[in-house]
Amino acid sequence: MRALHVPAAGEKPQIGVVPVPAVASGEVLIRVRAAALNPIDGAIAAGVLAGMLPHSYPVVLGRDAAGIVEAAGPGVTHVVPGDEVFGHIPLTPPIQAGTLAEYVVLPAATVVVKPAGLTFTQAAALPLAAAAASQAVDAIGARAGQTVLVNGASGGVGSFAVQLLAARGATVIATGADVARLTALGATLVVDRAAGPVADQVLAAHPSGVDALINLFGRTDEDVPLAALRPSAPIATLAQAPAPGAGRPIHKIMATPLREITAPLALQAAAGTLTVDVVTVIPLDQATDALTTITTGHARGKTVVTFP
Ligand SMILES: NC(=O)c1ccc[n+]([C@@H]2O[C@H](COP(=O)([O-])OP(=O)(O)OC[C@H]3O[C@@H](n4cnc5c(N)ncnc54)[C@H](OP(=O)(O)O)[C@@H]3O)[C@@H](O)[C@H]2O)c1
Structure with a gap:
């Protein structure tokens, strides 16, 4: 073959x-x-x-x-x-x-x-991207009323994570240059790295910081926009895991695309509630x-x- x-x-x-x-x-x-x-x-x-x-x-x-x-x-x-x-x-x-x-x-x-x-x-x-997104969204306990930053939102996992967060009623801030696509998926604010540091742009809109971070990009701590987070905001990360901050839970996600996780996501996709x-x-x-x-x-x- x-x-x-x-x-x-x-x-x-x-x-x-x-x-x-x-x-x-x-x-x-x-x-x-x-x-x-x-x-x-x-x-x-x-x-x-x-x-x-x-x-x-x-x-x-x-x-x-x-x-x-x-x-x-x-x-x-x-x-x-x-x-x-x-x-x-x-x-x-x-x-x-x-x-x-x-x-x-x-x-x-x-x-x-x-x-x-x-x-x-x-x-x-x-399978892998949707399961990873779903497990990250679960790990931070995303819920209505929260503001969640997705760092590296343009790719496979981010495209699912933005939607799953929005479906829970969270306000979603996504990093990426493709504003129209990420907005259509459910992001309230799209932050383009080319326009300046992500944390500065997020804090300009949310001065007290966001309630949680889903981190999908980063090879060093500097890649992770930690300054945009409230002090105790949890992080779910699939990329660089930043050094733990005082009182800040950090969940390292290892996606497990078993059928009990992917079957419900497939049903949502077939029903048109997950793109x-x-x-x-x-x-x-x-x-x-x-x-x-x-x-x-x-x-x-x-x-x-x-x-x-
Ligand atoms: N642990 C696990 O089980 C698991 C499972 C799946 C994926 N992952 C990992 O999770 C990460 C995301 O996966 P994916 O499938 O979504 O990858 P992907 O489709 O390649 O997307 C990665 C995104 O990162 C963005 N990016 C690039 N440079 C960036 C920077 N400096 N700051 C912020 N964002 C930046 C890119 O968009 P822009 O450059 O346009 O912003 C791109 O859309 C990867 O590292 C992957 O290996 C882990």
Whole structure:
């Protein structure tokens, strides 16, 4: 089958032919119709995780997919061949399987029957980013009356987080340059970094600071707009975890896109109450370039690779 893969340690990702994976107990083999890109794919492609987790080459890239069930392994009872589904490959060792391929084996615990109102492209974009956003929103206990800052809101996770916060009645401040898109998703204020320090812009509108931060970008403490927060404001972070402040809870999120988390999000999306903001749809032949784009850290919404 064709797949975007890293043939051996230290090699560059390429599109080529690798074996179709065999389905085992507790797994589901699907014919992929769509697969989403996430920043972790760029990290795996660059070998960033090679020193942390064992890899078994060739390593196929991609964590999220939607497609049609070809075979269900022993013990799998909730889907049968022919079902339209989506799912996710967690970062469990060894790193080997990936969704940017014509076929993929997914752990049954992540496989959800795709609601009819959702396209394969939308369903593929959902698991990791929507689960991460949902878990971050839960971690800060977002509720009506709060003002929440989302740092790095333009990308995949942020596009879901802004909507989930707004749905809870929170006032959402989002960082990003695409004001119209983020406003349409539910942001009350969109702060463009190009116009000055994020914290200064936020404090100009909310002088006593925001009630919570969802942090989706940052490699150093300086990247995190801590000065915009009230002293005890909680932080949920998927990127740089800033040094704890006195009395400030910091929740490091490790997303778990299991079906009990992603199925309700898919239903919301199918009902039209959660937008799956797929901005870029490409064929597999363009996936290597798209990986480079996402690795720069300036993605817009989700990027999805579709298969004929
Ligand atoms: N722990 C987990 O389980 C988990 C799960 C999913 C994702 N993540 C991580 O969470 C982060 C977000 O994921 P994602 O999928 O949303 O990534 P993404 O789609 O690549 O989006 C990242 C966003 O960060 C923004 N950004 C770039 N430079 C910035 C800066 N200096 N300050 C603020 N924002 C900046 C970019 O938009 P602009 O440049 O236009 O502002 C971009 O939209 C990534 O680091 C990813 O690895 C972790």
